[in-house]
Amino acid sequence: MSKSLPKRSEDYSAWYNELVKRADLAENSAVRGCMVIKPYGFAIWEKMQQTLDRMFKETGHSNAYFPLFVPKSLFEAEEQNAEGFAKECAIVTHYRLKADPNKKGKLIVDPDAKLEEELIVRPTSEAIIWNTYKGWIQSYRDLPLLINQWANVVRWEMRTRLFLRTAEFLWQEGHTAHSTKDEAMEETTRMLDVYAEFAHDFLALPVIKGIKTANERFAGAEETFCIEAMMQDGKALQAGTSHFLGQNFAKAFDVKFADKNGGLEYVWGTSWGVSTRLMGALIMAHSDDNGLVLPPKLAPWQVVIVPVVFGNDNEALLNRCKELKSSLQKAGISVMLDDRDTQKPGWKFAEYELKGVPVRLAIGNRDLQNNSIELARRDTMEKSQVSLDGIEDYIKNLLDEIQTNIYQKALNFREKQTRKVDDYATFQRLLDEDPGFILAHWDGTPETEEKIKNETKATIRCIPLEREEEPGTCMVTGNPSAGRVLFARAY
């Protein structure tokens, strides 16, 4: 294994793949398209989960769990949804294996064990959940119903990439039911805001909130809201979606409620989700050619202490490291003390840079005598000598500063790579030569959108929620446009 990563500037894709593996986040498994998330990668995901879970609960949601399998008849009930996901479903057709009569020690699918009705491995859970909701909702008193589920789903993708697109992935999916359209719409945008806040405050990732065009809308939704982030190669990554489902699923699964006046009405629904894809976003947004750069709020270890040992007389030094560790922990900082004598300090430095630990403290006898420590920031790679007195407060502040700095860096990059363009030639040239977000006028038709996609591989990422009222003309057809929409090539 070579010691250095591929360079972002030379091969962004190879850099990403290598980084994921070398930083011990995940690896490909024996199952096509499915990854193994390794302990270090999973620790980051757990931090995301904990934070999001808290935010969901603060906004009134409860967790529940629904089955992995969806009977085909339920799956097909909401036609748009079924059609949208049909071509990437895994299907269970049998429930038993038996010994192969022709090959000793091998198994075959028992043809006598065919299921009467096939089971779809959920690509998303609206069907099974709305079918369940039918039994839970009778009256306006049962509403709103605010449920979230942490689960795995399967989408049989043609081509997969660790975290960004895997055949099986982990996610959360919120599914809510409301008595009025306004309330459901309010919920949809509330959860979009939760996602945007999470991206901003924890992922240190600036995102653009917007509405998807009809082409890009979730199958079965009336309206899809999204947050879009920019990666360091200028490509867009959809980091989360929140769907206003209207009464589509209520009608498909016959979920009605008695209102205050004794009338019977269909329920209004929403669904919203983020996935392990956020890991991909986190990696691609901040990391550099030395490895991961993790925002302190999501780093499994915010600080790593590396003792720099000489000879055998290290007891005092190691004791001092342990004291330091516990005093930092008391200050609410998560700390890794790497006192292994099997690896050398230089090796550890490189290792923790690769793993993106925000702050590294190196401490040797020389430092002890000066009552100071060598501190290295991962985000800027700067090293400095810092006094051990008051080190806890110093590091707490520094972690905040790093969190902010990482965000600011990503924001600066996004702003630099976001341009307003008015003619199609410039649009095409920029996508090839200096990729990023492009704000351009579009005539609002699916045909023009499709044409642009076919010709440039760029899609409308969203119609930004916060956009200036700026009438103009479509860069392709010259027809009138109410305002600019956000274009980019996307993951």
Next chain:
RNA sequence: CGGGGCGUAGCGCAGCCUGGUAGCGUACUAGCAUGGGGUGCUAGGGGUCGUGGGUUCAAAUCCCGCCGCCCCGACCA
């Protein structure tokens, strides 16, 4: 599903064209030295060369089939 590539030691690869004792780097084990940025030297262990068949005195190498994976496209969170 179309295009390209790869399957040889835990990992990364060479060897294949031109068939003849299976190699390198790294990791691993041991010893000695070293020790503030991926230590150095020495010795050692580890491989049915993806799989099935064929050609041949002889196959990692040539031929045919199969399987798997990766990358690029179309599709998609």
